[in-house]
Amino acid sequence: xxxxxxxxxxxxxxxxxxxxxxxxxxxxxxxxxxxxxxxxxxxxxxxxxxxxxxxxxxxxxxxxxxxxxxxxxxxxxxxxxxxxxxxxxxxxxxxxxxxxxxxxxxxxxxxxxxxxxxxxxxxxxxxxxxxxxxxxxxxxxxxxxxxxxxxxxxxxxxxxxxxxxxxxxxxxxxxxxxxxxxxxxxxxxxxxxxxxxxxxxxxxxxxxxxxxxxxxxxxxxxxxxxxxxxxxxxxxxxxxxxxxxxxxxxxxxxxxxxxxxxxxxxxxxxxxxxxxxxxxxxxxxxxxxxxxxxxxxxxxxxxxxxxxxxxxxxxxxxxxxxxxxxxxxxxxxxxxxxxxxxxxxxxxxxxxxxxxxxxxxxxxxxxxxxxxxxxxxxxxxxxxxxxxxxxxxxxxxxxxxxxxxxxxxxxx
Amino acid sequence: xxxxxxxxxxxxxxxxxxxxxxxxxxxxxxxxxxxxxxxxxxxxxxxxxxxxxxxxxxxxxxxxxxxxxxxxxxxxxxxxxxxxxxxxxxxxxxxxxxxxxxxxxxxxxxxxxxxxxxxxxxxxxxxxxxxxxxxxxxxxxxxxxxxxxxxxxxxxxxxxxxxxxxxxxxxxxxxxxxxxxxxxxxxxxxxxxxxxxxxxxxxxxxxxxxxxxxxxxxxxxxxxxxxxxxxxxxxxxxxxxxxxxxxxxxxxxxxxxxxxxxxxxxxxxxxxxxxxxxxxxxxxxxxxxxxxxxxxxxxxxxxxxxxxxxxxxxxxxxxxxxxxxxxxxxxxxxxxxxxxxxxxxxxxxxxxxxxxxxxxxxxxxxxxxxxxxxxxxxxxxxxxxxxxxxxxxxxxxxxxxxxxxxxxxxxx
Numbered sequence: 001x002x003x004x005x006x007x008x009x010x011x012x013x014x015x016x017x018x019x020x021x022x023x024x025x026x027x028x029x030x031x032x033x034x035x036x037x038x039x040x041x042x043x044x045x046x047x048x049x050x051x052x053x054x055x056x057x058x059x060x061x062x063x064x065x066x067x068x069x070x071x072x073x074x075x076x077x078x079x080x081x082x083x084x085x086x087x088x089x090x091x092x093x094x095x096x097x098x099x100x101x102x103x104x105x106x107x108x109x110x111x112x113x114x115x116x117x118x119x120x121x122x123x124x125x126x127x128x129x130x131x132x133x134x135x136x137x138x139x140x141x142x143x144x145x146x147x148x149x150x151x152x153x154x155x156x157x158x159x160x161x162x163x164x165x166x167x168x169x170x171x172x173x174x175x176x177x178x179x180x181x182x183x184x185x186x187x188x189x190x191x192x193x194x195x196x197x198x199x200x201x202x203x204x205x206x207x208x209x210x211x212x213x214x215x216x217x218x219x220x221x222x223x224x225x226x227x228x229x230x231x232x233x234x235x236x237x238x239x240x241x242x243x244x245x246x247x248x249x250x251x252x253x254x255x256x257x258x259x260x261x262x263x264x265x266x267x268x269x270x271x272x273x274x275x276x277x278x279x280x281x282x283x284x285x286x287x288x289x290x291x292x293x294x295x296x297x298x299x300x301x302x303x304x305x306x307x308x309x310x311x312x313x314x315x316x317x318x319x320x321x322x323x324x325x326x327x328x329x330x331x332x333x334x335x336x337x338x339x340x341x342x343x344x345x346x347x348x349x350x351x352x353x354x355x356x357x358x359x360x361x362x363x364x365x366x367x368x369x370x371x372x373x374x375x376x377x378x379x380x381x382x383x384x385x386x387x388x389x390x391x392x393x394x395x396x397x398x399x400x401x402x403x404x405x406x407x408x409x410x411x412x
Numbered sequence: 413x414x415x416x417x418x419x420x421x422x423x424x425x426x427x428x429x430x431x432x433x434x435x436x437x438x439x440x441x442x443x444x445x446x447x448x449x450x451x452x453x454x455x456x457x458x459x460x461x462x463x464x465x466x467x468x469x470x471x472x473x474x475x476x477x478x479x480x481x482x483x484x485x486x487x488x489x490x491x492x493x494x495x496x497x498x499x500x501x502x503x504x505x506x507x508x509x510x511x512x513x514x515x516x517x518x519x520x521x522x523x524x525x526x527x528x529x530x531x532x533x534x535x536x537x538x539x540x541x542x543x544x545x546x547x548x549x550x551x552x553x554x555x556x557x558x559x560x561x562x563x564x565x566x567x568x569x570x571x572x573x574x575x576x577x578x579x580x581x582x583x584x585x586x587x588x589x590x591x592x593x594x595x596x597x598x599x600x601x602x603x604x605x606x607x608x609x610x611x612x613x614x615x616x617x618x619x620x621x622x623x624x625x626x627x628x629x630x631x632x633x634x635x636x637x638x639x640x641x642x643x644x645x646x647x648x649x650x651x652x653x654x655x656x657x658x659x660x661x662x663x664x665x666x667x668x669x670x671x672x673x674x675x676x677x678x679x680x681x682x683x684x685x686x687x688x689x690x691x692x693x694x695x696x697x698x699x700x701x702x703x704x705x706x707x708x709x710x711x712x713x714x715x716x717x718x719x720x721x722x723x724x725x726x727x728x729x730x731x732x733x734x735x736x737x738x739x740x741x742x743x744x745x746x747x748x749x750x751x752x753x754x755x756x757x758x759x760x761x762x763x764x765x766x767x768x769x770x771x772x773x774x775x776x777x778x779x780x781x782x783x784x785x786x787x788x789x790x791x792x793x794x795x796x797x798x799x800x801x802x803x804x805x806x807x808x809x810x811x812x813x814x815x816x817x818x819x820x821x822x823x824x
Contacts, residue, residue: 045538046824079767102768121769122714124711124712124785124786125785147715149784149785153785153786177723177769177771178714178723178769181718210766299538301533301535301590302534311589311590316732317801320728320733321735321795322733323735354589356514357533357589373536373537373559374536374538386728389802390801390802392822412458412725
């Protein structure tokens with residue numbers, strides 16, 4: 001695709017900011033040059049975050065169709081990309097609600113027109129006032145908690161602000177991170193208390209099967225997905241039997257959604273990583289390599305043929321030091337390597353990272369002249385959520401053309 | 413210390429940006445409240461990056477004195493903190509030159525008044541134009557290279573811009589990252605070519621003993637430090653014997669400087685991490701825990717006494733997923749835990765991280781009411797360079813008072 005908006009394109013894309021790149025010029029195979037200002041992936045400074053727009057669109061559309069076919073509402077998580085543009089693609093065809101991981105995201109997406117936001121990290125007293133203020137700009141902001149002390153604080157804050165807080169009870173379905181143990185007796189009392197509070201709009205129960213990331217393939221993910229669903233459906237029934245109304249039964253992780261076939265009893269799903277995917281999702285079986293939409297463009301800055309290594313300018317501050325799917329691919333290193341057009345180079349791997357250096361090792365001898373100083377590669381990071389958060393902007397590609405620039409929110 | 417600048421303090425510190433924190437108010441033990449606007453560490457939103465100013469000053473001063481006593485010039489690396497304020501503390505008493513890891517840092521510090529900057533990542537053709545532009549604002553910007561192809565590009569760019577590039581030859585003293593092998597014959601020819609070029613001001617040789625981070629204590633670091641020095645001194649002599657002038661012999665890593673006692677033959681050192689230090693430096697023996705100036709303030713957002721765990725709101729986007737000194741402390745996890753005033757809590761460790769969640773595990777049972785929801789802890793990250801880069805600002809502390817806010821540069 002050629003963008004025929006020459007004079008306007010540079011400011012719109014903020015090309016000046018890609019400071020290390022050479023001047024923008026039309027590729028040789030297009031004409032007339034005077035009317036074109038197409039930036040190509042080769043023109044970008046490095047390291048650069050690349051988003052393949054067609055892949056994002058396909059990933060968003062597939063998840064949307066999957067949620068519809070399973071009869072659940074899609075409330076996508078936006079923490080992986082943190083951009084308005086990707087969130088709009090995610091909610092297409094659904095009710096428009098989203099899930100966020102920080103109050104900074106909540107404020108950013110509220111300003112971007114999103115009206116129904118779940119802040120999916122356990123709330124603490126010090127963050128309630130900000131959430132209360134946001135609630136006045138939104139149709140709904142929901143918080144979650146798993147502790148009576150947090151419930152106390154929610155009630156106090158709601159009274160002080162003259163509002164009712166939407167609250168989910170966070171449930172641990174085996175991830176052993178946040179959430180109440182669904183087997184414990186206290187859970188009915190806590191849910192009942194939330195449902196009875198005049199200061200709380202009790203929404204229901206919510207979980208995240210984080211253990212799915214530790215699976216070794218789709219069969220294991222299927223078992224985790226079935227457990228996630230069953231724990232929540234059984235708990236919802238138990239609470240309802242005890243007289244506690246449970247409107248929402250919310251689950252969500254990209255791996256468990258990737259294999260889900262029957263979500264009877266579930267009302268809402270909250271996957272997020274599927275927009276970009278990454279090397280971990282490929283390794284555990286959530287997606288294929290061609291489904292990965294986020295890569296990091298790097299340049300070769302050193303060549304060491306004797307040790308079969310290249311040095312690239314994507315280090316830990318571009319790829320993140322997430323150790324990746326070591327349980328599936330012990331030699332995974334820190335990234336799968338592609339050529340500049342996105343074709344896998346199977347004999348290369350990013351094997352180590354320091355702050356601004358990445359070491360790429362080849363499984364075979366480097367040929368003379370192969371991967372010279374300055375040549376471009378792309379790396380698929382182990383964990384796109386962490387790598388994307390390291391960039392202030394993403395270059396949005398259609399094929400090899402840079403067709404836009406997205407600016408994620410950051411901070412808390 | 414009490415800052416008596418009430419009306420001015422809030423805007424100066426950008427307090428509005430610490431959005432999750434409660435309103436600023438005077439602590440109860442100070443009076444009269446109307447004239448004070450002292451922010452305390454307890455008032456900050458979380459997660460927050462904390463810099464203990466007295467520790468930074470002490471670390472900077474010690475390294476400065478050490479360089480002076482060893483008879484070498486200090487050209488500190490600024491990549492750990494990326495702030496003008498810390499860099500000014502680092503160069504105190506020295507000639508003012510600094511080392512950077514990105515061209516964005518070079519531009520930022522140039523704008524901040526620094527005049528002599530070494531960009532210590534191998535240069536590539538696509539970055540030369542930006543370096544050339546910067547050279548016109550500075551007394552000197554030095555680049556480094558280890559490949560004849562990069563030397564070709566430097567000459568072309570220098571000719572095009574009508575300048576001479578200051579160039580270091582990067583040497584590998586055993587880190588096996590960047591640099592020419594000092595044993596290879598080609599090194600004399602490459603150095604000679606740089607020295608003979610009319611477009612290049614050949615500065616000398618430069619190395620970084622990155623392998624020092626893999627040491628298991630000060631004895632091993634001493635061996636690496638001696639090797640780093642000896643490789644460089646021998647190479648400088650070999651080049652000089654071959655008629656190649658070598659003005660600078662530049663080394664630098666925080667661990668090797670921490671143990672250095674004799675740097676005869678070395679002209680310049682470039683440590684950086686020592687300003688902040690971190691859990692890795694403590695483990696390998698570069699410093700004591702009380703020398704660590706950078707911590708991350710987090711709140712307890714979940715309590716799970718049955719599994720002896722707390723959940724905190726400092727995840728991988730606040731602490732980074734650097735695996736830390738596993739070779740010294742196999743159970744290091746992702747952070748040492750301190751109380752809000754900086755006192756170590758030895759039975760707690762950050763044991764796992766996801767994007768916005770940190771799991772803290774206790775070596776003993778949690779007592780009832782201990783570490784309640786909302787309570788504050790501080791975490792010493794494994795690698796302060798990577799953790800600091802995740803924050804847009806640092807809260808600068810003297811004791812428990814917030815006395816300033818520093819804004820690091822980011823990106824490339």
